[in-house]
Amino acid sequence: MSRVRVAGVGLxxxxxxxxxxxxxxxxxxxxxxxxxxxxxxxxxxxxHYGNFMGALGxxxxxxxxxxxxxxxxxxxxxxxxxxxxxxxAAVRGAVQSVRGGEADVVVAGGMERMTxxxxxxxxxxxxxxxxxxxxxxxxxxxxxxxxxxxxxxxERFGGGPADLAHVAVKNHANAVPNEYxxxxxxxxxxxxxxxxxxxxxxxxxxxxxxxxxxxxxxxVSESYAEENDVDASVAVVGSGQGGDRLAxxxxxxxxxxxxxxxxxxxxxxxxxxxxxxxCAVEVHDCFTIAEVCALEGLGFYDPGEGIxxxxxxxxxxxxxxxxxxxxxxxxxxxxxxxxxxxQVAEMTRLLRGDHPNSDAVDGTVGLTxxxxxxxxxxxxxxxxxxx
Amino acid sequence: MSRVRVAGVGLxxxxxxxxxxxxxxxxxxxxxxxxxxxxxxxxxxxxHYGNFMGALGxxxxxxxxxxxxxxxxxxxxxxxxxxxxxxxAAVRGAVQSVRGGEADVVVAGGMERMTxxxxxxxxxxxxxxxxxxxxxxxxxxxxxxxxxxxxxxxERFGGGPADLAHVAVKNHANAVPNEYxxxxxxxxxxxxxxxxxxxxxxxxxxxxxxxxxxxxxxxVSESYAEENDVDASVAVVGSGQGGDRLAxxxxxxxxxxxxxxxxxxxxxxxxxxxxxxxCAVEVHDCFTIAEVCALEGLGFYDPGEGIxxxxxxxxxxxxxxxxxxxxxxxxxxxxxxxxxxxQVAEMTRLLRGDHPNSDAVDGTVGLTxxxxxxxxxxxxxxxxxxx
Numbered sequence: 001m002s003r004v005r006v007a008g009v010g011l012x013x014x015x016x017x018x019x020x021x022x023x024x025x026x027x028x029x030x031x032x033x034x035x036x037x038x039x040x041x042x043x044x045x046x047x048h049y050g051n052f053m054g055a056l057g058x059x060x061x062x063x064x065x066x067x068x069x070x071x072x073x074x075x076x077x078x079x080x081x082x083x084x085x086x087x088x089a090a091v092r093g094a095v096q097s098v099r100g101g102e103a104d105v106v107v108a109g110g111m112e113r114m115t116x117x118x119x120x121x122x123x124x125x126x127x128x129x130x131x132x133x134x135x136x137x138x139x140x141x142x143x144x145x146x147x148x149x150x151x152x153x154x155e156r157f158g159g160g161p162a163d164l165a166h167v168a169v170k171n172h173a174n175a176v177p178n179e180y181x182x183x184x185x186x187x188x189x190x191x192x193x194x195x196x197x198x199x200x201x202x203x204x205x206x207x208x209x210x211x212x213x214x215x216x217x218x219x220v221s222e223s224y225a226e227e228n229d230v231d232a233s234v235a236v237v238g239s240g241q242g243g244d245r246l247a248x249x250x251x252x253x254x255x256x257x258x259x260x261x262x263x264x265x266x267x268x269x270x271x272x273x274x275x276x277x278x279c280a281v282e283v284h285d286c287f288t289i290a291e292v293c294a295l296e297g298l299g300f301y302d303p304g305e306g307i308x309x310x311x312x313x314x315x316x317x318x319x320x321x322x323x324x325x326x327x328x329x330x331x332x333x334x335x336x337x338x339x340x341x342x343q344v345a346e347m348t349r350l351l352r353g354d355h356p357n358s359d360a361v362d363g364t365v366g367l368t369x370x371x372x373x374x375x376x377x378x379x380x381x382x383x384x385x386x387x
Numbered sequence: 388m389s390r391v392r393v394a395g396v397g398l399x400x401x402x403x404x405x406x407x408x409x410x411x412x413x414x415x416x417x418x419x420x421x422x423x424x425x426x427x428x429x430x431x432x433x434x435h436y437g438n439f440m441g442a443l444g445x446x447x448x449x450x451x452x453x454x455x456x457x458x459x460x461x462x463x464x465x466x467x468x469x470x471x472x473x474x475x476a477a478v479r480g481a482v483q484s485v486r487g488g489e490a491d492v493v494v495a496g497g498m499e500r501m502t503x504x505x506x507x508x509x510x511x512x513x514x515x516x517x518x519x520x521x522x523x524x525x526x527x528x529x530x531x532x533x534x535x536x537x538x539x540x541x542e543r544f545g546g547g548p549a550d551l552a553h554v555a556v557k558n559h560a561n562a563v564p565n566e567y568x569x570x571x572x573x574x575x576x577x578x579x580x581x582x583x584x585x586x587x588x589x590x591x592x593x594x595x596x597x598x599x600x601x602x603x604x605x606x607v608s609e610s611y612a613e614e615n616d617v618d619a620s621v622a623v624v625g626s627g628q629g630g631d632r633l634a635x636x637x638x639x640x641x642x643x644x645x646x647x648x649x650x651x652x653x654x655x656x657x658x659x660x661x662x663x664x665x666c667a668v669e670v671h672d673c674f675t676i677a678e679v680c681a682l683e684g685l686g687f688y689d690p691g692e693g694i695x696x697x698x699x700x701x702x703x704x705x706x707x708x709x710x711x712x713x714x715x716x717x718x719x720x721x722x723x724x725x726x727x728x729x730q731v732a733e734m735t736r737l738l739r740g741d742h743p744n745s746d747a748v749d750g751t752v753g754l755t756x757x758x759x760x761x762x763x764x765x766x767x768x769x770x771x772x773x774x
Contacts, residue, residue, distance in 0.1 A: 065632065128449065243461075
């Protein structure tokens with residue numbers, strides 16, 4: 001099986017850009033990734049593209065060939081949609097196509113526009129990631145669903161808003177030096193605790209923002225990298241995906257996310273490495289409680305133990321397992337269809353040593369975790385410096 | 388590389404079913420496919436699912452995990468969206484995952500609901516497969532776009548509505564015995580020529596209907612089939628995909644569809660067989676002119692020669708190259724996100740000998756061709772009886 005290298009990564013500055021079209025955003029991210037890779041556009045044989053809500057927000061379906069054109073590519077293009085894990089799924093599809101020998105050079109990534117409509121319209125559009133018949137019609141929105149998960153977690157395992165505040169403080173601190181982050185200001189624990197409630201027990205700083213942005217990574221086979229002298233020191237060594245019931249009510253416990261467990265198990269088995277090898281993690285912290293559930297699902301903490309990780313300083317930049325050194329969805333921003341590609345791009349920069357927070361990375365293996373909905377879908381990748 | 392076998396296929400009866408939910412439709416198709424395969428649900432390790440416009444028509448995104456649940460599967464699920472080629476892309480993703488060694492048993496397919504809204508709403512929803520900025524805002528709908536392609540074809544190569552009428556007559560005749568087809572009535576050439584104009588030069592019988600339906604196929608690795616004594620006599624021996632500019636105006640000629648050329652070239656090279664080996668073809672005839680362009684793009688006819696194929700009787704059930712023995716999108720129906728899976732299911736039945744039109748098949752290799760938009764995307768698969 002051909003191993004897969006990350007030859008280049010590209011991102012737009014995450015934030016509010018309601019005046020920019022989707023094709024502009026993806027053109028920018030893909031151009032940066034292709035420049036970073038030093039690979040000719042003619043060598044690219046497929047685009048694997050993630051987008052979640054373009055049919056609603058932009059009235060634009062069939063975005064894959066449009067984005068190939070925006071990227072200056074002449075190749076087949078496929079869109080993956082898995083709610084907020086759309087780009088994670090796109091990266092996984094790209095990895096599988098290179099491994100299967102279908103392609104030597106592919107681009108994967110995603111794009112989302114979220115600020116071109118009112119926040120009410122965007123909240124309603126995001127809600128289509130939940131079960132329309134059995135959740136949305138009952139009034140579920142995502143802040144509400146994650147509030148329910150937080151409440152269930154607190155009741156089952158303990159912990160409270162002050163623990164979650166430390167997650168927000170950590171991720172805001174990490175975002176400060178990141179030139180691609182939406183919110184580059186530190187906050188204090190009291191800022192988080194005193195902030196307006198969004199959905200009890202979650203407050204403003206427990207929630208990621210809405211964001212416009214795009215991400216792209218150039219993946220190449222190991223043989224192509226060698227034969228063409230492509231500088232690609234980071235490899236995708238493991239890929240895993242998990243799935244669960246769509247509706248929260250159909251699961252055993254809202255405080256646990258087994259799709260993450262399954263994705264991690266597959267990725268670690270695929271890579272042949274263990275959790276002790278991992279030196280940096282980017283997890284899907286759309287809400288602070290989601291980071292806690294992710295760290296437990298990934299197996300870095302036992303159930304009930306993840307809630308105190310940030311408060312104890314274990315997941316801060318100077319802790320034993322730095323989590324969301326990019327700033328995470330929380331502070332870097334969350335253009336939903338782009339996020340999975342952004343995580344792989346940021347982890348590649350962190351491992352290569354050219355991320356402003358690379359100094360916090362002590363090791364060669366990093367993990368990315370991208371989730372859809374209330375974690376009905378999860379995609380995990382393991383990256384490693386291999387030369 | 389592990390070869391891929393079709394272990395089972397399942398379809399819903401195509402037609403109007405506005406009262407049935409998407410999950411009901413996909414549950415039925417997938418249950419039939421799994422029954423046909425005789426494979427336990429526990430053995431399935433992924434669902435690859437196509438859907439185009441559920442975000443608009445049903446306000447339901449993130450359908451992949453929902454459909455896995457409806458199918459009784461406990462596995463990761465991914466949605467592919469490539470306009471009307473969504474399920475073709477899903478089958479291709481599934482094939483690649485088995486070839487790459489990621490999985491031994493997967494389900495691929497798709498679903499679309501189209502009659503639960505007014506025809507105006509459905510026409511508008513379909514239009515998001517075109518370029519929103521440069522086509523849709525100028526008033527383009529798909530009947531209009533394909534009418535433009537037909538007019539361009541006639542001007543460049545000759546031919547006219549009477550040639551297209553023979554395509555409709557053929558596909559309606561093929562649908563008569565097909566228990567899954569939406570329109571099982573024969574029509575005459577004059578019926579087509581006398582029908583109301585939809586978008587000049589295309590009339591009512593040049594256009595496929597709107598359809599509710601679902602499709603599913605169970606794909607297994609050759610080693611799994613052998614070890615588990617799975618009856619799977621048909622293999623997917625070739626897969627190819629092509630891409631083009633999204634907007635018709637950005638292409639060299641509206642009368643040619645080079646994405647189909649590229650997809651076919653890749654699929655034939657992949658399979659190591661030639662056009663002379665092919666004994667039956669299912670092409671994407673969303674409009675009659677689309678069948679003509681497809682046959683030329685696939686290389687069965689030179690440009691300008693495909694227009695007379697049906698009239699000359701070459702592509703009828705008793706012709707040298709039977710095309711759309713299922714009835715095609717034209718008469719079998721076109722639930723857009725399901726169509727690519729339906730084509731693979733129908734071709735498998737045709738090759739296995741258990742389709743009502745199997746008698747028209749004289750050989751062992753069949754081809755399926757699924758297109759998105761005005762063929763900005765095309766996916767081709769080659770199937771072969773291998774035992």
